[in-house]
Amino acid sequence: MINELGHFALVLALALALVQGALPAIGAARGDNRLMAMGPSLALGTFVFIALAFGALTAAYVTSDFSLVNVWENSHSAKPMLFKVTGVWGNHEGSMLLWVLILSLFGAMIALFGSNIPPDLRANVLSVQGWIAIAFLLFILLTSNPFERLDPAPFEGNDLNPVLQDIGLAIHPPMLYLGYVGFSVTFSFAAAAMISGRIDSAWARWVRPWALAAWLFLTAGIAMGSYWAYYELGWGGWWFWDPVENASFIPWLAGTALLHSALVMEKREALKIWTILLAIITFSMSLLGTFLVRSGVLTSVHAFANDPERGIFILMILIVFIGGSLTLFAIRAPALKAGGLFQPISREGALVFNNVFLATAAATVLTGTLYPLAMEALTGAKISVGAPFFNITFGPLMIPLLLLMPLGPLLSWKRADLYPALQRLFWIAALALIVTLAVAALTTDQPVLAALGIGLAAWVMLGAFAEIWTRAGIGRTAPATSLSRLGGLPRTLWGTALGHFGIGVLLLGVVCVSAFERETVTEMQPGDTASVAGYRFAFEGVLPVSGPNYSEQVAQLSVTSPWGNVFAMRPAKRIYQARNMPTTEAAIETIGFSQLYISLGDVAADGKLVVRAWWKPQVTLIWIGAIFMVLGGAVSLSDRRLRVGIAERAKSRRKQAEPADASA
């Protein structure tokens, strides 16, 4: 019964989305306030019904209702409760339902928190959100219905793919979707602005918090996915330049560019056309990512079984939305007036530089990702484009960007003097140079590139705080004055500094682990010892252990560090009974920022097994850097909301106060 209600709620949501797509936009076109005012309630209604459908599917998973094909294929009664719930989106149908749930959640949030947006713009935004919802609800109902029944209901389910039975599934997809789908809001704003023809700095002010929120979640989602793949797959890799990874990375690059160009548009009313185009491109790349992941047209290490029929449906959605928005753009863009003028050396100039490099980088990653498809279509040759391609093309594009990153925030708007800015960075440059030379001297057997990379990371990390340092007048005024100035700085400044610092931390981790990683592969039997990077590990034997829905062979390793302390590590090989599918559970020991990573091969009948061990120096900095970036985004967001909120509240208070004064 609940299942039918869920299915019905989904159909009702589609009906509401159809109305949401039509009426507010018609209202905006005719200037009819009543029609426009329907937008928020319709958006809330769509959200409520999709949430009901999602709740019904969750209930089916929790109660292990195998009369649903989807639950039967992906669940098992012995599965722990956490994985029963996360299993809802651990499959194609459920993950698409999560996708539209988050889409409608953003619609509901615009309805609730968008009261400061002009009514016609908001009506158009909600209508565009409605169209996206219509497309994806149709997709779910026509090709990927999670409420399809199975008769007779089987006694037991097929279980969730063991690789997905992990806490990572609880965090990674929702975060990633909040990011992917969050950019639908900036897309809707761009489309709505073009429909209503109002494109100014106020538009950028409304859009920027949404772009920032989406960017923050996308960053967290990608970082979480990277760490999940790192510990779960047992290959010790944290980024493979795999099509599925690139599918999330391209919108990230475009979204990062959007964040910076919207700043220029807000402060100086310049780069309007480009910012609108970026908003369209960013969401188009999110849609493309959804298509690449869901259609399986590209061979990926993260691929799951999928159905090409569905790919064609998403491709149609892709063509309609990208084509439609670009057509609208082509009609409207020439009418836009150019905004504020600026000199090449200025804050605007620096942000344009940032945008050129980020957009070019996004384009190269896109080229490498789609090249195999193009080659196969044109010549029939089957090829793959791997990590070397991306390292050669993406790396050189990032270096100028990172080199100039500390400089940008020090330049003033409109017209800047290069000399004082460089002067402020002098000591940081000197420190970075010392770091480079010190690393080069200490690691004479390593390529010089590693030392240069670490120097660059130091430059970015220290340089991130140059603006705060200058603004607080540290070293030039009394410490007490500096301290009080620090407290008075706007939070966005701290947000920028934290975000840029995070990039530096990430870079440091990437360089260290790429240059100084050590690896050893060896066959061991009980009593054998081996070592990697000074860590000696002794293999003591294998213990069988049984879990709720799996049994495992746990290798007992005793590890001695170079300083003599001893600890145990327990890598394992699991077999999940329901699918009879093995997984590798790597053992990871974190020492400082570094990690010792041990993974197992098959256990042979005579007790011998192959052990693969890595020493990964400073590897955790990669994800710690991402945490700093997310923090920076959150700090920035809190500043904006506070300021916008205060202005609004002050205005409404004045409004309330006025009649009171009159009566007095």
Added chain:
Amino acid sequence: MTRKQKRLAMIASIGAVLMAAVLLVMYALRDEIVFFYSPTDIVTESKARPGQRFRLGGLVKEGSIDRQGETVRFVITDTEQELPVTFVGILPDLFREGQGVIAEGTLSGDGFTADTVLAKHDENYMPKEVADTLKEKGVWQGGESTK
């Protein structure tokens, strides 16, 4: 500089960045792409040069897996031709006899030396290239097994 000159300078410098990126991409696409071949492509048509990196795809031949310590030997077949493969390291969890597989590496002497064996997360998943080749040979129909 006049406004027009400034704009020209800006466009020229953006163009220079794009040009550099295009050159990088072209250079990388010439040297860094990896072709996918089936054993037939290699054995009867000798499509790969010695030393060239490529991906070899097919099925793992039944009864061909031979583990010697950390070295594993197995045979990849497309049912017409087959090629022995040597790999050092840990094979992916879902590597099994009779299953689809993609190995990446180079030709060496009598066979193929792989440094990567592509894994999959899902036992129903068949790498697209392998599925296409096997369909051409009429060995595997696929697609229906997921439901």
